[in-house]
Structure formats: structure tokens, C-alpha cells
Amino acid sequence: MSPSFRPRAPRPGPVKTQEELDEMVRRMKGEQKAPDNYRERSLKLHGWICAKCGREFDLANLHLLTVHHKDGNHNYNPPDGSNWENLCVYCHDDEHSRSILADYLRGDNRKK
Template sequence: MTKSSAETAKLDRILADAKRDKEMGYRDKALKMYPHVCGRCAREFSGKRLSELTVHHRDHNHDNNPQDGSNWELLCLFCHDNEHSRYTDQQYFSDSSVSSPKTSVATHNPFSALADLLKKQEK
């Protein structure tokens, strides 16, 4: 093999790897990157049970898939559902939400004159 054909073969291999990585979904990338353990409950997964391990987007934006995996974490089905339920509840019951029950803030202080009353009793 000549130097140019060796370089060409190397470039072809690099391009093929890049194409494979691009076609590979973020779940496959995350499973290659991280240990097969739930990030919340620490259960380990292997074999057929690996399908119970899901990729959670930390910022809840499924279009944000950086190649370094910084927006992903592996969670089991149960922990993933719990995380999304908590996020939904947070959105639903936030202060700016129309659905949030509005309660008035107490302004009356029933003990404001207590010190004066105690002083009068001591006399």
C-alpha cells in the first residue's frame, strides 16, 4: 500500500465513523458514553432489561443533543416518569401559572401588642 492509498483509507475510515455517529441516535450515543446505571436510583441494567433504561434530557428540550452528552442522563423508566411528573407539577403550580391557587398573604400580627399587655400585667 502506498502512502497516499494508506492516507485515503484512513480518511475513508474517519468519514465512515463520522457518518455512523451522525446516524446513530442520541440514545445509542448515551448508552455508549455512560454506564448502564440509573442516575437516580442506581439500579444497574444489562441484557433485555437495558430497554428499561431511558435517556433523560436535563433541560427537558429533546432537540438539545450536544455530542458530548452534557444534556443527557440515563434514568430507568420509573425515575424518568417521576422526573417528568415533578417537572409538569412545577410548571403547573409555579407562581406565574394561572392554575396556581392564589392565597393572600397574612398582614395582621395578633401578637403585636403582646409586649405592652405583659408590661401592664407586671405593674
């Protein structure tokens, strides 16, 4: 016997108006947890300056300033900003390449 591909019958129940559906979506969006924007918080706490090279940033080049997690855990974002430092993209690359080089020189070249 072959399977049947007939469309299912709609579920019985009251039909919602567009206003009711819009309100339901607004309520569900309001219940969602807001994303953790640690970059904005770090910029407010630590300023628009690279913690390593001291380069200062303005609105035109702020996109070049990144947040580095000192312990490497991107999920650990304490409100006091103790796990963050603002680094320019060049210093951030340097910071990560140093740990890769150190692992290589130690002979610890396992995949992480």
C-alpha cells in the same frame, strides 16, 4: 366542459435498466443524513445505570433505561452528552411529573 381524466403520456427520455435504478437508490440512500441515535451514544458515555436511583441494567432489561434531556430540548444532543442522563422508566416518569406538579403548585398551568 368537463375535465378530462385521460392518463398522461409517459415522459420522453431514456429508459433506465433495473441496475441503473438500483444504483440510483443506493446513491440517494447514501446521501441521506443518518438519524441521530443519541440513546446509543448516551448508553456508551454514561453506562447502563440509572443516574437517579442507581439501578444497574443488563441486556435483558436495557429497554427500561431511557435517555432524559436535562434541558427538555430533544433536538439539543451535544456530542459530549452534557444534556443527557440515563434514567430508568420509573425515575424518568418521576422527573417529568415533578415539573408538572411544580407548575401546578406555582399556578402556572398553561398549556405548553
